[in-house]
Amino acid sequence: MEYKNLLIENDNGIVTLTINRPQALNSLNSETLTELGCALYQLEYDPAAKVIILTGAGEKAFVAGADIKEMSEMSAYEGHQFGRKGQNVMLAMGKMRTPLIAVVNGFALGGGLELALGCDFIYASAKAKLGFPEVTLGIMPGFGGTQNLPRLIGPNKANELIFTGKVITADKALAWGIANEVFPPEELMARAKETAAAIAGVGLLGVAYAKDAIANGLNMTKEDGFRYEASLFGVLFATADQKEGMGAFVEKRKAAFTGK
Incomplete structure (x- = not known):
């Protein structure tokens, strides 16, 4: 299957899955979420895919969030359906046997942070910025953020991040237990591939x-x-x-x- 908003590259079993909407800071619209669901299903049943690295195109953003332009016109019903579409992708990621590493190379906001949290762990660039700014738009996280983040770092820190809408640095994300490691931008992908290769080499x-x-x-x-x-x-x-x-x-x- 050909994808409009994704790039997929397999290097000896290490698959790099890239959200490729750099003109929109890789934001997640309905089309991209549909493609992501299809791609993850395809890779889960591909014996040549041993480990998946999930990242965003360009240097500015991993995923800057869900597509606000698309969301701004939604009704309550449409908002519910959009949230469920995003949640279904996150739930599928959690059920995959294939390990997923999020490589956060820039902004991971809202749906972008939710996508990273859907992976098994996160490596971040020292320049990355992470947060849930949904409350500044009059809404709340809707792709599983209110469930995944408290389970990862506890409710107190999750409450602070979600209730304030503030954006934190990669170093704070590391200190809070959101990111596993923080690397200089020029080393990020290489270090992620080292870890992916280590995983690909075991049972x-x-x-x-x-x-x-x-x-x-x-x-x-x-x-x-x-x-x-x-x-x-x-x-x-x-x-x-x-x-x-x-x-x-x-x-x-x-x-x-x-x-x-």
Whole structure:
């Protein structure tokens, strides 16, 4: 499928998925959200896609937010449907077995920060700016921000960021636990690809099951989470990757995982 607003490049299993609307600071309109949903579905079932790096075109923005021009004319019903469209993309990202790394190279505001939070973790440029300015427009985050951010950093800091609409620096995002690492702009993508390569080189079934255990365990009691972890742990012992990984360790050689 050809995409109007996305670029997809696969380099030895590391897929760079770029929101490509630099003239609009990569803002998310309905068309782009539809394309994102399709692209993520395509990549989830592509055996050649081992890790996805999600970023924005140009140097100014990762994604500067949802498309305000489009939203400004929406009715209550249309706003609800637009919010659900964005939420469906975020929910799909959370359910993907393929790891997702957000590379925030500039503004990540509103829907852009929500998109980054939908990934498994965030690497940011030292020049990045992050925030939820929706309240300054008379609305609120609608693509899952009120749910994902408090789960990540706790309700107090999330409340401050969402209620004030303020935009924070990459360093503050790092200190608050929103970003995992902050790098100089010229090093950002290379460092993200280093991490992606490290992930791509391990047993990806193990990574996928670990992602599942973490995501679902957050919604369980600790005891139920332990049971769920044990069930997935056990299933992995029936895989070729487990036999290969442990066999390679015993034989003191590099494992050749197949994802099976």
